[in-house]
Amino acid sequence: MQALDLPAEQIAAAVGARPFILLALMVISAVGALLGLVVVARLAERHARALWGRGVRAFAALAAHPATRRLSARFPAVARQLRELSAAEYLVIHLGLGLALSAAALVFVALAEGVNGGESIVHIDLALARALHASSSRAGVAALRAVTHLGSGAVLTVVALVVAAALIWRRRRVLAVGWLIALAGGGLLNLALKALFARPRPAFADPHAVAEGWSFPSGHAMGTFITFGMLSYLGVLFVRTLRARLAILALALAWTVAMGFSRMYLGVHYLSDVLAGFAAGTVWLAACISGIEVARRRPSGAGERPLPT
Known part of the structure; x- marks a missing residue:
């Protein structure tokens, strides 16, 4: 285990010898990860719009069904919460x-x-x-x-x-x-x-x-x-x-x-x-x-x- 730890310890000692380069790398990595997540989310959103549109139409059709209306009248609190939900x-x-x-x-x-x-x-x-x-x-x-x-x-x-x-x-x-x-x-x-x-x-x-x-x-x-x-x-x-x-x-x-x-x-x-x-x-x-x-x-x-x- 110690032999495996040695390279990591050496890297830690090397970056610690240049503290403000380490700080810059930490900030760049964190902000870069944030921007990467945003890009992935935006790309996923584009492809998800079509699927979500279908889901919205299906939900509207279900809400208009007579059986759903009867359940909504029987459980108004649940129906109100469901109407307030959105994809986002x-x-x-x-x-x-x-x-x-x-x-x-x-x-x-x-x-x-x-x-x-x-x-x-x-x-x-x-x-x-x-x-x-x-x-x-x-x-x-x-x-x-x-x-x-x-x-x-x-x-x-x-x-x-x-x-x-x-x-x-x-x-x-x-x-x-x-x-x-x-x-x-x-x-x-x-x-x-x-x-x-x-x-x-x-x-x-x-x-x-x-x-x-x-x-x-x-x-x-x-x-x-x-x-x-x-x-x-x-x-x-x-x-x-x-x-x-x-x-x-x-x-x-x-x-x-x-x-x-x-x-x-x-x-x-x-x-x-x-x-x-x-x-x-x-x-x-x-x-x-x-x-x-x-x-x-x-x-x-x-x-x-x-x-x-």
């Missing part, structure tokens, strides 16, 4: 979020098992952490301390309250409640996961920064992912053009990656801590957005703007 809502939103939730959960479980079992990821963590620490500069440490400060609990709390107040002022109560639940629940989930795995933080003789608590998963990475993921979701709700939506998503993703990198550069988290924070954040974010979308379409959510397509 269920196929794109809920199934897409479900896929993201499942994939992220698998990634988190794999990382957790690797960390607990002392597998390859642990050796890669150590090699990368040592290389980043050895190649750090005074200017780099100062810059990334400023970045990491913006992902602290105090700053994210201020952001949470400001956005919640803006949503309440705009009478978007469902969104405001969902926003607060997403951020507060994400913080509590992170604390629970840290206590569950109880992984010590990296240790150096001359640390660039000192952080309290356990290391796995990264609270800054997870909190920033959830916060900017929710901000992106709100941006998509209120912005109409595809170009503007992509810009919002790309900027949020780039900032989130930079936040995770800052925790590794300062030596307070391992690579797997940051990746686990992103994975756990994805699970929680997907669950929250799906729940908000369901709540916004209930009768009590009347007046909330539907998700634009």
Whole structure:
């Protein structure tokens, strides 16, 4: 196993010796993956339009059938919910979020098992952490301390309250409640996961920064992912053009990656801590957005703007 781990450790040490090239590669990879998903979704949408058109016509014919009308009269609540469904809502939103939730959960479980079992990821963590620490500069440490400060609990709390107040002022109560639940629940989930795995933080003789608590998963990475993921979701709700939506998503993703990198550069988290924070954040974010979308379409959510397509 150690012989197989050696190349990965060498690669980790090599990229860690060039930290800001590593940061650029991380951002480019994340944004590139996002754009790739958008392209695939757009291509799939073109081919799916014909099939969906047939499905809509079949659904309309079924709804007009006398038997369906009798059932609708007997179960009005179910009939009302069925009339409100659309392809974009269920196929794109809920199934897409479900896929993201499942994939992220698998990634988190794999990382957790690797960390607990002392597998390859642990050796890669150590090699990368040592290389980043050895190649750090005074200017780099100062810059990334400023970045990491913006992902602290105090700053994210201020952001949470400001956005919640803006949503309440705009009478978007469902969104405001969902926003607060997403951020507060994400913080509590992170604390629970840290206590569950109880992984010590990296240790150096001359640390660039000192952080309290356990290391796995990264609270800054997870909190920033959830916060900017929710901000992106709100941006998509209120912005109409595809170009503007992509810009919002790309900027949020780039900032989130930079936040995770800052925790590794300062030596307070391992690579797997940051990746686990992103994975756990994805699970929680997907669950929250799906729940908000369901709540916004209930009768009590009347007046909330539907998700634009």
